[in-house]
Amino acid sequence: MDVDGEERIAAPREVVWHALNDPEILRQCIPGCQSLEKTSPTELVTTVRIKIGPVGATFNGEITLSNINAPESYTISGEGKGGIAGFGKGAADVVLIEDGDETILRYAAKAQVGGKLAQLGSRLIDSASRKLAQQFFADFNAAVAADGQT
Template sequence: MKIKGNYKLPASRSVVWDMVMDPEILERVTPGIKELKELSQDQYEAVSEVRVGPVKGNFTGKLSIKDKTEEEGCTLVIDQKSKMGNVVAEIVMNLASSDEGGTDVTYTGEAKMSGTLASMGQRIMSGVVSTLSKQFFKSMEEEIDKRSA
């Protein structure tokens, strides 16, 4: 399943970069994440619970950050397992300064699913990914607002 989108955040690239590289912030803003524990540099154990529409499940696995170019982008590698199926995704995130002084975030990638997740079909899962992405960026905005208050 293809994943892609973009979002405009009201903060500089350096602020957005620092937030994406901070596991405590990622734990707070990523929908469903219950725990993000550092295993080594750029390697984390992730425990999450996802509930969106017909999709409900507890997932455990790893999150890795690779191909980092400071304040420009990185690749997120997600490998999550649950009773309802597994998800392996690789998402490239790029940051660019916007004309208004904020940051344009674009992301593209692919997710491979197995088990019940795969049988739900791309249309349902695309909706879930879209909803989770919107929640993530809305939470990032709220975190930015807290920093500037």
Template sequence: MQMSDTRQIAATPAEVYAALLDPEMLKACVPGATEVSGSPEKGFIATVVQKVGPVKATFKGEVEITNMVPDTSLRIDGAGKGGAAGFAKGGADVRLVATEGGCELSYDVEAKVGGKLAQLGSRIIDGFAKKMADQFFNNLQETLEGPGEASAEGSAPEAEGKKGWFGRSKS
């Protein structure tokens, strides 16, 4: 299964790049992550609980970040085993380009599953993989930009004091 997407993020490429290398940010952004530890140099260890169709599993795995070009691009590869549910592995090539309003993040993702998960059929698996990638990058964007950015613009009192991940005021 492969997919690609692009999104605009109101943060500099350096801020987005730093966020992608931060284990706490990864824990906050990976849907179902209960634990993420490690470093970009040595790799991360993660525990993720997910339900795919009728199969719910706790995946324990490793995430490796390679091809790092500071503030420009990186590759994220991960593999996890979910016991009787099977395994999941995949990777993403992430590129960052500075734009007038922050940066453009584009990614190409591929994912593979095996075991009981593979028996669910490609339609369910492809939909789930797309949902996971979208949720990860949505969570990253919301965490960097601050919550409710678009909906809070019209109501200045509520927007006052909102801060993004780096503590910048977003109003």
């Protein structure tokens, strides 16, 4: 499954970069995130509770940041296990482009799921993935705008 898109963030690139690397901001913005902890400068562990169609599960995952070119781009990859519900893994290339006082965030992600989640069908999973991405970016945009005013 591929998900890509572009979001306009109402903040300068340095502020957006900082927010993308702030575990507390990310925890607040990731739908269903119960915990997110940085274990090294490039690694995080997380617990996320999500529901896709009739399948709900708590996923324990690991996230790695690579190809870091601050404050311009990085690759974020992760894998989560949700017990009987299955697993999810994927990676996204994230690029930040300055546009005046705002930032354009472009992302291209690839993901795959297994277990019960995979049995739901690609249309439902694609739809749910896009909805979760939209919710993340709406919350992230609001958090960055609020953070920039403090």
